[in-house]
Amino acid sequence: MLLKAENISLNIGGLHILRDVNLEIEKGDITSIIGPNGAGKTTLFNVITGRISPTNGKVWLKGKNITNLPSFQIARIGIARSFQITNIFARMSVFDNVCIAAQTNFPFRCSIFSQVSKDLKTSRKAEEILELIGLKTVRNKLACELSHGDQRRLEIGMSLAIEPAFLMLDEPTSGMSPAETEATIDLIRSVGKEVTICLIEHKINLVMTLSNRIIVLNLGEKIAEGRPEDVASDDKVQRIYLGTT
Amino acid sequence: MVRFRKFVEVAILLFLVLLPLGSDRLFSDFYIALFLRIFIFGILILGFDLLSGYCGLVSFGHAMFFGTGAYVAAIAWKYLNNCVWLGILLGLGLNTIIGYVLALLCVRTRTIYFVFLTFAFSQFFFVTANSWRLIGGADGIAGIPSPTLIPGISLGSRTGFYYFSLAFLVIAYWVARRIVNSHFGRVLEGIRENEERAKFLGYNTSLMIRRVFLISGLFGSLAGALMTGFQPFVSPYYYHWSLSGEFVIMEILGGMGTLVGPLMGTAIVIFMGDILSTWFKEAWMLCLGAIYVICILYSPEGITGIIKNISETGGLMKLLNRLRTN
Amino acid sequence: MILVPLSPLIPQDIVMTFSMIMTNLLYGVTIGSTYALIASGLSIIFGVMGVLNFAHGSFVMLGAYTGFTIVKLTGNFWVSLFLAPLIIAMLGGIIERFMVCRLYGRHVLLTLFLTFGLSMVFSSAVLLIWGGVPYSIQVPYYFKGFINLFGIYYPKFRLFVLVFSCLLVTFLWIFLNRSRWGLVIRAGLFDIETVEAFGVDIYRVFRLLFIFCSGIAAVAGVIIGAMRSINPVMDVDFITVALIVIVIGGLGSFKGALIGSLILGLGEAFGAQAIPGLAKFVTWVIMAAVLLLRPEGLFSEE
Numbered sequence A: 001m002l003l004k005a006e007n008i009s010l011n012i013g014g015l016h017i018l019r020d021v022n023l024e025i026e027k028g029d030i031t032s033i034i035g036p037n038g039a040g041k042t043t044l045f046n047v048i049t050g051r052i053s054p055t056n057g058k059v060w061l062k063g064k065n066i067t068n069l070p071s072f073q074i075a076r077i078g079i080a081r082s083f084q085i086t087n088i089f090a091r092m093s094v095f096d097n098v099c100i101a102a103q104t105n106f107p108f109r110c111s112i113f114s115q116v117s118k119d120l121k122t123s124r125k126a127e128e129i130l131e132l133i134g135l136k137t138v139r140n141k142l143a144c145e146l147s148h149g150d151q152r153r154l155e156i157g158m159s160l161a162i163e164p165a166f167l168m169l170d171e172p173t174s175g176m177s178p179a180e181t182e183a184t185i186d187l188i189r190s191v192g193k194e195v196t197i198c199l200i201e202h203k204i205n206l207v208m209t210l211s212n213r214i215i216v217l218n219l220g221e222k223i224a225e226g227r228p229e230d231v232a233s234d235d236k237v238q239r240i241y242l243g244t245t
Numbered sequence B: 001m002v003r004f005r006k007f008v009e010v011a012i013l014l015f016l017v018l019l020p021l022g023s024d025r026l027f028s029d030f031y032i033a034l035f036l037r038i039f040i041f042g043i044l045i046l047g048f049d050l051l052s053g054y055c056g057l058v059s060f061g062h063a064m065f066f067g068t069g070a071y072v073a074a075i076a077w078k079y080l081n082n083c084v085w086l087g088i089l090l091g092l093g094l095n096t097i098i099g100y101v102l103a104l105l106c107v108r109t110r111t112i113y114f115v116f117l118t119f120a121f122s123q124f125f126f127v128t129a130n131s132w133r134l135i136g137g138a139d140g141i142a143g144i145p146s147p148t149l150i151p152g153i154s155l156g157s158r159t160g161f162y163y164f165s166l167a168f169l170v171i172a173y174w175v176a177r178r179i180v181n182s183h184f185g186r187v188l189e190g191i192r193e194n195e196e197r198a199k200f201l202g203y204n205t206s207l208m209i210r211r212v213f214l215i216s217g218l219f220g221s222l223a224g225a226l227m228t229g230f231q232p233f234v235s236p237y238y239y240h241w242s243l244s245g246e247f248v249i250m251e252i253l254g255g256m257g258t259l260v261g262p263l264m265g266t267a268i269v270i271f272m273g274d275i276l277s278t279w280f281k282e283a284w285m286l287c288l289g290a291i292y293v294i295c296i297l298y299s300p301e302g303i304t305g306i307i308k309n310i311s312e313t314g315g316l317m318k319l320l321n322r323l324r325t326n
Numbered sequence C: 001m002i003l004v005p006l007s008p009l010i011p012q013d014i015v016m017t018f019s020m021i022m023t024n025l026l027y028g029v030t031i032g033s034t035y036a037l038i039a040s041g042l043s044i045i046f047g048v049m050g051v052l053n054f055a056h057g058s059f060v061m062l063g064a065y066t067g068f069t070i071v072k073l074t075g076n077f078w079v080s081l082f083l084a085p086l087i088i089a090m091l092g093g094i095i096e097r098f099m100v101c102r103l104y105g106r107h108v109l110l111t112l113f114l115t116f117g118l119s120m121v122f123s124s125a126v127l128l129i130w131g132g133v134p135y136s137i138q139v140p141y142y143f144k145g146f147i148n149l150f151g152i153y154y155p156k157f158r159l160f161v162l163v164f165s166c167l168l169v170t171f172l173w174i175f176l177n178r179s180r181w182g183l184v185i186r187a188g189l190f191d192i193e194t195v196e197a198f199g200v201d202i203y204r205v206f207r208l209l210f211i212f213c214s215g216i217a218a219v220a221g222v223i224i225g226a227m228r229s230i231n232p233v234m235d236v237d238f239i240t241v242a243l244i245v246i247v248i249g250g251l252g253s254f255k256g257a258l259i260g261s262l263i264l265g266l267g268e269a270f271g272a273q274a275i276p277g278l279a280k281f282v283t284w285v286i287m288a289a290v291l292l293l294r295p296e297g298l299f300s301e302e
Helices: A041-048 A071-077 A094-105 A121-133 A148-161 A178-191 A204-210 A228-232 A235-242 B002-022 B030-054 B063-080 B084-106 B111-131 B158-180 B183-193 B195-200 B205-230 B241-254 B260-279 B281-298 B302-313 B316-325 C003-009 C012-049 C056-074 C077-098 C108-130 C156-178 C180-190 C192-197 C202-227 C234-249 C254-274 C276-293
Strands: A003-012 A015-025 A030-034 A056-061 A079-081 A166-170 A196-200 A213-218 A221-226 B148-150 C146-149 C152-155
Touching: A003 A041, A015 A041, A015 A213, A015 A221, A030 A041, A030 A204, A041 A056, A041 A166, A041 A196, A071 A079, A071 B195, A079 A148, A094 A121, A094 A148, A094 B183, A121 A148, A121 A178, A148 A166, A148 A178, A178 A196, A178 A204, A204 A228, A213 A228, A213 A235, A221 A228, A221 A235, B002 B030, B002 B158, B002 B260, B030 B158, B030 B183, B030 B205, B030 B241, B030 B260, B063 B084, B063 B111, B063 B205, B063 B241, B084 B111, B084 B205, B084 C276, B111 B241, B111 C108, B111 C234, B111 C276, B158 B183, B158 B205, B183 B195, B183 B205, B195 B205, B241 B260, B241 B281, B241 B302, B241 C108, B260 B281, B260 B302, B281 C108, C012 C056, C012 C152, C012 C156, C012 C180, C012 C202, C012 C234, C012 C254, C056 C077, C056 C108, C056 C202, C056 C234, C077 C202, C108 C234, C146 C156, C152 C156, C156 C180, C156 C202, C156 C254, C180 C192, C180 C202, C192 C202, C234 C254, C234 C276, C254 C276
Parallel strands: A030 A196, A030 A213, A079 A166, A166 A196
Antiparallel strands: A003 A015, A003 A056, A213 A221, C146 C152
């Protein structure tokens, strides 16, 4: 088991944002977390990646307790994530963005002495990533000059560049055109062969085709879990999405 | 662009090295002193640019490193031994401790806190220096002997110290360039742009910020020690917030995050201060402040920003037109 | 009050200590309430507008100097207390309209750089116009001297400052928590974008807020200028205090500014008594302690 979240609860000021959420993710899975707005999906991501500390509960990655570790350490251990609102280095070039991510794989990542101009390893890795996400042609543009869809793809690329064991994507296709969404689905599918992925998404058909497991959250609780077909036919899930019949 | 810059660098260096040869014959010794002050503050501003231009953390209290470097050198040279290295190294040592402690206190969750925390803490240093009888209080320390290169060889005249400081400036610039072009430097810029993203890529941003804060403090410490070598007295003015303010002005007028920009800014501020204080006496500070305010409103990227705009839009007239329509 | 008639039976030391504590308490609250006027304005401007007004201390100083000049010209303290803040508020409006306004939506530090430059300009201007000699605002004759309060003697004017500042702070509190404008401001402290989405012209709110807080700062300047002295470096003292209060109390929190000011005021008053030479360092010690133990401030709205 790659990731295990045990009895995660989060109370802030009397508001129960997450209640006793349990999660188990196996290596190689593509898991989707779905649910109405305010269900706590992003908050769950935040707890797992160390952005927020849970009131109760523990998170384990590869058997190691990562519950209250700082975000950067969790990233180093092997979780990469993208955000709901694109989080990239806006005023730097696309190439630099990916390089900074790729740099983390080498021992000279933070070295004050080693010079960037002499470094071929990082640029090679960055080129690979750019090829993968299809942004090679715009490598010298500033990240803020890219279209919204391209920016989100850049963020996915950067997350991949740190060679994570576990990739968490928060609404990766939000704001994308159908064509861009298709391309991103293909990207996620091909990446999913090597990396375990967990997504938050609202586009149900995307979720159905991509994932081999779905988890449904509502008002901070997990109300359903399982294979796409099973979850789709679940009464509770239908009720929260379609209303009572 | 890089080749052009290197050419300019060498040209300026050549000019500065040959400058003292023209003194007495072409101009008075006064300019040596002027350039010395530019070198000294230039060293500090290089460290300052690393912190504020490249990492995005503007310190409104950098005078605390400068003042401490100056005072330690003063005390070392007056009461211990006037070997120049003693003052410099002791100053670096004390400032390392101060920088480390202050980094822990000032690097907080919101970067805006950094600005006024550095300001508030530098005020503490000023008040201490101003009231601590042991280090002279409001009068400071006077009668500091001229430092010697090694015991026996004095640093000689103004000219000797000029070359000594110029050498340090060149070294400081080289070090700063190397840091900026290093992997650390690249991540620093990432932290400036989006610290959260850097964190989620796996970088220990707090540690890196504390490191660059310390480094920039050491640049300031060296500058302070050189200042004491230049002028044989130290006073609490070296901790004054208006001095910290001048550093910010030098940085912004020149152009943040370019290394050469702030150096130009230093030269501009010192030359202007000189010209303005002869014409306007007490009002020169006001004029400097006003010019700075205008710069913030119309060209926050400073001189380097203007130069970049001119080269991009093709000419000064086009730039002025664009400013008018903005 | 009870102790006074009993005083022959209680050792003089205890009575003196009691009066000393009471005096310090009174002075601490007096000073704290004036700091609250200054710091709350700074905190709210930042919380709502995202502008850290480094020139806030300058407004206090300009208020003091303007008040001084008006008293010299008119001989009337109350006219000055009314007029000086009005003038400074107008100055604040001009600055917001022509300078701060242009920087909205840009890099968060730009307004800080601007206001910092303005504070340097004001500082030099004051030096040029009024010179470096410290002054003091003349208070009306009925405020001179001491008043007997619970057996201790407290300067009459300081009592006035205490009452006046507390009233003003209370008025601000009521305004923030009970009025419609206050509601807009409190909402803006929380999420300015939503406020805008409700159709409120936030730029008008910003302008009025800036004018209002500058005026309050100037009021504090006048009464502090009359209580203590006026000098060309007082702007630094007040911006430093205001910033330290914000660190202690938390950015964008009115309650935090109040509590922080109180802590600092009391610390200053009792510190001056207990450790005379080192009294001024009390503020930094408190700030460092808060930074280490609760970095986001005691009442941060985050």
